[in-house]
Amino acid sequence: MRTPLMYSTLAPWWPLISAPADYAEEAAAFAALLPPRDGTSPTILELGSGGGNLASHLKAHGTLTLVDLSAEMLAVSAQLNPELEHVQGDMRTVDLGRRFDVVLIHDAVMYNTTPADLRATLATAARHCRSGGTVIIAPDCTRETYEPDTTHGGEDGADGRSARYLSWSFDPDPTDTSFETVYTLVLRDVDGTMTVELDRHVEGFFQEAEWIEWLDAAGIDARCQLDAWDRPVFVGTRR
Ligand SMILES: C[S@@+](CC[C@H](N)C(=O)[O-])C[C@H]1O[C@@H](n2cnc3c(N)ncnc32)[C@H](O)[C@@H]1O
Numbered sequence: 001m002r003t004p005l006m007y008s009t010l011a012p013w014w015p016l017i018s019a020p021a022d023y024a025e026e027a028a029a030f031a032a033l034l035p036p037r038d039g040t041s042p043t044i045l046e047l048g049s050g051g052g053n054l055a056s057h058l059k060a061h062g063t064l065t066l067v068d069l070s071a072e073m074l075a076v077s078a079q080l081n082p083e084l085e086h087v088q089g090d091m092r093t094v095d096l097g098r099r100f101d102v103v104l105i106h107d108a109v110m111y112n113t114t115p116a117d118l119r120a121t122l123a124t125a126a127r128h129c130r131s132g133g134t135v136i137i138a139p140d141c142t143r144e145t146y147e148p149d150t151t152h153g154g155e156d157g158a159d160g161r162s163a164r165y166l167s168w169s170f171d172p173d174p175t176d177t178s179f180e181t182v183y184t185l186v187l188r189d190v191d192g193t194m195t196v197e198l199d200r201h202v203e204g205f206f207q208e209a210e211w212i213e214w215l216d217a218a219g220i221d222a223r224c225q226l227d228a229w230d231r232p233v234f235v236g237t238r239r
Pocket of ligand 1 (some may be wrong): 007
């Protein structure tokens with residue numbers, strides 16, 4: 001699939017499309033799932049960390065390493081989180097050669113569009129999690145909870161830029177494991193120049209039972225729970 005514009009040429013607009021401040025509550029919910037501290041800071045690997053919005057809050061709770069496919073998104077994250085380690089890599093194949101107390105995958109897991117993609121990503125999570133460590137994976141939805149929808153959002157930046165978007169999610173082929181979210185973005189630059197972009201994202205959804213089965217096959221004992229926004233969160237322990 002073509003890399004979404006949002007994660008390539010339009011990456012510098014990411015904080016105006018999705019503001020770091022909006023991730024505070026979600027980060028607090030993930031922090032509550034972290035293993036109890038014994039005075040040390042847990043090491044946390046986030047796969048698909050994007051612009052580092054979630055990490056900007058979670059870094060108070062551990063030592064984070066951030067992996068993303070997109071160099072442009074890593075650059076945005078490095079501005080927000082200059083003290084964190086950033087690594088370019090594909091969540092399906094990356095191997096950092098070390099293990100963490102916690103492996104976290106947030107909304108980026110949605111870009112696994114086939115069972116093979118998702119199973120490769122779960123194997124990456126298992127490969128990087130120490131035995132007894134915690135794996136947290138928070139897709140936007142499962143196959144059962146997916147609903148087509150239309151939303152809008154955007155921010156006015158302190159630097160004079162503004163962004164607004166309309167997003168439209170639909171499932172063009174109910175027989176496969178992917179759906180589409182199309183964004184229309186209206187971007188106003190500092191000098192008032194307006195640009196309109198259309199950005200197509202192909203995302204994957206899988207049944208809860210498939211998630212649990214594939215997590216188990218990867219060596220992770222997991223359960224699915226709902227977060228405060230009724231979204232599924234898979235919380236597991238690496239065997
Ligand atoms: C919605 S953004 C994540 C935003 C992030 N939760 C935050 O707090 O800023 C999705 C990210 O997934 C990344 N991504 C998509 N496929 C990936 C893959 N196979 N491996 C690693 N990252 C991937 C994209 O580059 C993008 O940065």
